[in-house]
Amino acid sequence: MHSFGYRANALLTFAITILAVMCAIASISDNFNTPSPTSQVQVLNINWFRNKADGDDEVSMTMNISADLQSLFTWNTKQVFVFLAAEYETPQNSLNQVSLWDGIIPAKEHARFYIHTTNKYRFVDQGSNLRERDFNMTLHWHVMPKTGKMFADKIVMTGFRLPRSYR
Amino acid sequence: MGWIGEQIDSVKSMQFRQLLTQAISLGMIVTSALIIWKGLMCITGSESPVVVVLSGSMEPGFKRGDILFLHMSKDPIRAGEIVVFNVDGREIPIVHRVIKVHEREDSGEVDVLTKGDNNFGDDRLLYAEGQMWLQRHHIMGRAVGFLPYVGWVTIIMTEQPIIKYILIGALGLLVITSKE
Numbered sequence: 001m002h003s004f005g006y007r008a009n010a011l012l013t014f015a016i017t018i019l020a021v022m023c024a025i026a027s028i029s030d031n032f033n034t035p036s037p038t039s040q041v042q043v044l045n046i047n048w049f050r051n052k053a054d055g056d057d058e059v060s061m062t063m064n065i066s067a068d069l070q071s072l073f074t075w076n077t078k079q080v081f082v083f084l085a086a087e088y089e090t091p092q093n094s095l096n097q098v099s100l101w102d103g104i105i106p107a108k109e110h111a112r113f114y115i116h117t118t119n120k121y122r123f124v125d126q127g128s129n130l131r132e133r134d135f136n137m138t139l140h141w142h143v144m145p146k147t148g149k150m151f152a153d154k155i156v157m158t159g160f161r162l163p164r165s166y167r
Numbered sequence: 168m169g170w171i172g173e174q175i176d177s178v179k180s181m182q183f184r185q186l187l188t189q190a191i192s193l194g195m196i197v198t199s200a201l202i203i204w205k206g207l208m209c210i211t212g213s214e215s216p217v218v219v220v221l222s223g224s225m226e227p228g229f230k231r232g233d234i235l236f237l238h239m240s241k242d243p244i245r246a247g248e249i250v251v252f253n254v255d256g257r258e259i260p261i262v263h264r265v266i267k268v269h270e271r272e273d274s275g276e277v278d279v280l281t282k283g284d285n286n287f288g289d290d291r292l293l294y295a296e297g298q299m300w301l302q303r304h305h306i307m308g309r310a311v312g313f314l315p316y317v318g319w320v321t322i323i324m325t326e327q328p329i330i331k332y333i334l335i336g337a338l339g340l341l342v343i344t345s346k347e
Contacts (some may be wrong), residue, residue, distance in 0.1 A: 023314060035338070073240040079228055081268070083282060092272060097246035099266035104284065121289070124271045142264075144228045149312045152244045152247055159181065 007128045025082040026076045027148020039067035040079050041049065041084065041137045049130070049167045057130035059123045059162060065139075066103065066114040072143055073108040080105040086123060088135035088159075097138075101150050132164045168185035213239040218251055218260060219318030224283030225249075225262060232319040235262060237308030244268060244279055244303065251311040252281070255295045259306060263290055269300075277303055 040073040065107055072080055083102035090096060100119040105111050140154040170193065184187065207216040216237055219228045237251055251260045266278035266289065272314050278300035282289040291299060324331045 002173065027312070035226055073171040081228060081247075082266075083247060093269050094275075095243075095270040097268040100285075120339065121266060141235070142249070145313075148315055152203055152248075154247075167257065 001060060010118040013162070026144060028147065030074055030076050030143075030145060030151065033071075033152060035069075035071040035139070037067065037072055037155065039065070039069075039139045039157070041044075041065050041157050043137075043141070044116075046163055046167065049163055049165075051128050051166060052124070055128060057128045059130060061123070062115070062116070062118045064099075064116050067112070067135045067139060069111040069141060070108050071142060074147065076145045078144050078146045080111065081144060083116060083140050085138050085140060086126040086135050087138050087156075088133050090125070090127065090129035090133070092129065096125070099140055103160075122154065130162050133162045135160050135162065176198070186268060210259055211236075211238045211308065213237045213251075215251075215307060218262065219321045220262060221259065221322070222283075224286050225264070226285045228284055229262065229313065230315070232317075232322055233313055233315050234318040234321075235310040236312040236314075238311045239306075239308040243270065243275075243304065244309075250279075250281065251307045251310065252301055252305045253307060254305070255298075257293075261290070261293065263308060279303075279306070 027140040040066045041107050043061050044064060045062045047062060049059045049062075051056070052058050063084075067082070069080055069082065081102065081104055083098045085097045087095065087097050099121050100123060101117060101121065103115075105113075137157045137160055138154050139157070140152065187335060206217075208214065210216070218237060220233045220235060221233055226292055235251070237250075241291050244265060246265050247269070249262060249264050250318045253260050261281075263281040263283045263286075265279050266282045267278075269278040271277070279302070280289055280291070324334075
């Protein structure tokens with residue numbers, strides 16, 4: 001009963017149980033955080049807008065994206081993955097979400113940012129439904145913890161519209 | 168030398184009933200592990216409720232050796248979700264993030280494009296020949312939670328199978344020679 005083997009086994013089991021409980025508590029503590037993020041997007045310029053050879057529309061734009069996501073960080077946060085998606089509806093598709101830009105925020109200090117960029121990923125439709133299309137710019141974020149449950153949420157910014165004709 | 172002699176004596180002195188009891192206890196442990204695994208599969212609705220991250224394509228969020236808890240619900244797949252999918256012809260599941268979603272109005276079916284956070288380009292290179300989108304049936308689950316480092320045990324056992332054999336051998340030896 002007091003051999004090395006039994007003691008090592010008991011110690012190891014206890015250590016692992018305590019570790020698991022600590023991870024669970026760390027994750028639960030994230031629920032007490034009430035975030036209040038803000039963001040703003042401006043489309044500065046439509047660089048070009050065309051119909052590709054395979055029949056799909058494509059648009060390229062330059063945007064200003066600014067956001068304050070500092071309230072999302074807790075002590076259990078490893079990083080926040082943030083991306084901006086253009087969301088719109090077409091006669092063929094009830095929902096289209098196209099990610100235009102994404103970034104990783106590793107720490108609270110970097111969570112308030114302002115960037116000026118063209119779309120990192122191509123804004124391509126399935127078909128040619130983009131002319132004069134209304135769309136929302138939705139800033140999504142994904143809080144990735146050091147251990148435990150991940151949280152995701154978004155801010156929807158409406159009021160954007162694509163030009164009537166190709167350029 | 169004396170220790171080995173003792174072990175051989177203890178093996179010889181065991182009665183048949185004791186051996187049977189030990190075999191049944193071992194069987195109980197294995198089957199309860201199986202029950203927990205299958206139960207998890209039912210609760211999370213996913214074929215593999217826990218996966219190990221094998222590549223560095225989602226760093227710095229998920230590193231090699233982390234484990235992810237998956238959940239699959241009937242909710243539609245939306246951009247930003249981290250999904251685990253199987254490509255036809257590849258047996259290893261891939262864990263990446265959804266960056267484009269096109270959902271059909273009439274059928275509700277969805278075309279999805281994924282990309283690893285740490286990769287430069289999207290996953291079209293990883294999909295099967297000629298495949299441009301993933302559909303719902305390719306996706307095994309969404310990642311909802313994660314634990315760091317715990318998956319290294321699985322990685323080591325898969326890449327150096329000798330360690331797996333050593334562990335099972337040692338466990339078997341322990342069961343046979345314990346006096347309970």
